[in-house]
Amino acid sequence: MSRIYSVKEMYFTLQGEGAQTGRAAVFLRFAGCNLWTGREQDRGHAVCDFCDTDFVGTDGPGGGKFETPAVLAETVRRAWDVEAAPGEGIPYVICTGGEPLLQLDAPLIEALHAAGLQIGVETNGTVAAPAGLDWICVSPKADSPLVQTSGDELKLVYFQEKAQPERFAALGFSHFFLQPMDGPQISRHTAAAIDYCRRHPQWRLSLQTHKLTGIP
Numbered sequence: 001m002s003r004i005y006s007v008k009e010m011y012f013t014l015q016g017e018g019a020q021t022g023r024a025a026v027f028l029r030f031a032g033c034n035l036w037t038g039r040e041q042d043r044g045h046a047v048c049d050f051c052d053t054d055f056v057g058t059d060g061p062g063g064g065k066f067e068t069p070a071v072l073a074e075t076v077r078r079a080w081d082v083e084a085a086p087g088e089g090i091p092y093v094i095c096t097g098g099e100p101l102l103q104l105d106a107p108l109i110e111a112l113h114a115a116g117l118q119i120g121v122e123t124n125g126t127v128a129a130p131a132g133l134d135w136i137c138v139s140p141k142a143d144s145p146l147v148q149t150s151g152d153e154l155k156l157v158y159f160q161e162k163a164q165p166e167r168f169a170a171l172g173f174s175h176f177f178l179q180p181m182d183g184p185q186i187s188r189h190t191a192a193a194i195d196y197c198r199r200h201p202q203w204r205l206s207l208q209t210h211k212l213t214g215i216p
């Protein structure tokens, strides 16, 4: 028996961040996270206190409760098919949230692959990734325990007092990014990230290009 999947929203856009920036994808945003409740009154004492995303509930566009992996996978595939020209590119789904690895399990991975999708994931790294994912992006948060220590890209939100780049530089990732922390201090964080990347060329700058262009 597989679980029921709680999805906040589902939409077709371009990946805005990291090494796959600019690639068309369906974003599958799962509800819920283990590092913040999502309620503003809890933000101040959450492990992750700078989140830019509403992941509470299932009321967003394309959101809902999905009773089986097959129904969810077919819904994702339809979201790709209504936008992308048939036969062009590899259909791509990015599982995010909230924390997607609280819900993304082997039956859903199998169903998404059976629907012809490549699967990317955006995770905070506190939960081990299941086998079979095609792209793993880990974004460590403060002093939370990092369980997933390898993958395709490590994308660190900068600056975090309790998660500095030196701690992650030797881990098993193909790409290392610093992404300026959005919020009231975005200009200062961007300048600091640029300065760090200049001095430590292992790291590259990741800008949230969807915010710069006004797409979701």
Ligand SMILES: C[S@@+](CC[C@H](N)C(=O)[O-])C[C@H]1O[C@@H](n2cnc3c(N)ncnc32)[C@H](O)[C@@H]1O
Binding pocket: 033, 050, 051, 052, 053, 096, 097, 098, 099, 100, 122, 123, 124, 125, 138, 139, 155, 157, 179, 180, 181, 182, 183, 208
């Ligand atoms: C909303 S999170 C969801 C996936 C997962 N929970 C995680 O944290 O990686 C998606 C991406 O947005 C990044 N992010 C969240 N808040 C941000 C902010 N204020 N500024 C820059 N990036 C942020 C996260 O680090 C992560 O890479």
Ligand SMILES: Nc1nc2[nH]cc(C(=O)O)c2c(=O)[nH]1
Binding pocket: 013, 014, 015, 016, 017, 053, 096, 097, 122, 210, 215, 216
């Ligand atoms: N366009 C776009 N790219 C993204 N890459 C990671 C995102 C996320 O919220 O996980 C995100 C997002 O919210 N929008």
Ligand code: SF4
Binding pocket: 033, 034, 035, 036, 048, 049, 050, 051, 052, 053, 055, 097, 098, 099, 124, 141
């Ligand atoms: S871990 Fe990810 S989803 Fe959870 S609060 Fe932090 S940025 Fe948001």
Ligand SMILES: [Mg+2]
Binding pocket: 052, 053
């Ligand atoms: Mg986002």
